[in-house]
Amino acid sequence: MEEKIKYKILVTGGAGFIGSNLVDKLIEIGHTVVVVDNLSTGNADFLSPLALFYQQDIRDYKVLDMIFESHKFDYVFHLAAQISVPDSVKNPNKDAEINIMGTLNLLELCLKYGVKKLIFSSTGGAIYGDNAPIPTSEEYCPHPMSPYAISKLASEHYIRFFSDQYSLNYSILRYSNVYGPKQTPKGEAGVVAIFTEKMLNNEETYIYGDGEQVRDFIHVYDVVEANILSLQKGDKEVINISTNSKTTINELFNIMKKETEYNKFPIYKPQRAGDINVSLLSNDKAKIVLGWYPKLKLQEGVKNTIDWYRTSI
Structure with missing residues (x-):
């Protein structure tokens, strides 16, 4: 049996929710992993002890340069970001500094050090x-x-520009609403994590808007699998990673209420600025280009998430 090639891989944001799950899987299949994360929303406790960790900010080009020079990465997974929609509305300058300038630093360093491919979490x-x-x-x-x-x-x-201008290889993965183990209700707050905490603690649960907003919830394990497949597939493509399955916030609430045996009703508040009403993504391209499809149904994924929260938080 042919031995699989092992790579040196950088994961930015590797102490975060999606990033730490990705790091675990990369290490499990034998790759050497370096993590850069400033821990603004990440959690060092979620990091595998087998990953080499730098507590650094992607806006610091000089430090990143030294890290790239030291390790000569084959691949870069770029997940570090300011990810809160409400925070971006309050402070768009900071959002742009992290998400745009940080990405430009990584693009320049990928070129400088001959990285085979950048896989970007969008x-x-x-x-x-x-x-x-x-x-x-x-x-x-x-x-x-x-x-x-x-x-x-x-x-x-910018990624496409660097590809067109300098032949940098990439995959851009556009996630729908990701949930699962290691997503905490603070910092990277997703509605599943927030509902889980409130329901297990028997606290009041808030829904912004009328709760009929449609979302496309995808489990983090399925997202990780799409990233792994992108190492060798999906070159120079933009790909939705989603379930293509509708769930309203009210429906999610009822599923989670049953799973946690929660006995309160939600409290409705005004919809937040920047939130959209309907998000449902086609995943046909991911199936064709990556050979990927989502495996965890919402009920199973929610149970998995709640079980993790009960034993880990």
Whole structure:
């Protein structure tokens, strides 16, 4: 049996929710992994002890340069970002500094040190806007409605520029609403993590808007698998990573209420600025280009997430 090639891989944001799950899988299959994370929202406790960790900021070009020079990475997974839509609305300058300038630093260093490929974590849940056809394919021109989504789209454009100008290889993965183990209700707050904490602690649970907003919830293990496949597939492609399955926030609430045996009703609050009403992404391209498809149904994934939270937090 042919031995699989092992690579030296950088994961930015590798102490975060998605990043730490990705690091675990990369190490499990035998790659050498270096993590750069400033721990602004990440958690060092989530990091594998087998990963080499630098607590650094992607905006610091000089430090990043030294890290690239020391390790000569084959591949870079870029997940480090300011990811809060409400925070981006409050402070668009900071959002752009992290998401755009940080990405440019990495692009320049990928070129300088001959990285084989950059795999970029983008957003499908925010980037397409409210008037997109449902389900939304990658062919639809995005209409971002928040500074966060704008900075992610700008980063995509810079990646394509570096590819066209300098032949840098890449895959851009646009995630729908990711949930799962290691997503905490603080910092990287996702609704599944927030509901989990509130329900298990029997606290009041808030829904912003009428709860009929449609989301496309995808489990982090499926997202990790898409990233792993992108090492060898999906070159110079933008790919939605999603379930192509509708769930309203009210439906999610009821699924989680049953799983946690929660006995309160939600409290409805005004919808937040920058939030979109409907997000449902086509995953046809991911199936064709990556040979990927989502494996975890929402009910199973929610149970997995709640079980993790009960034993780990």
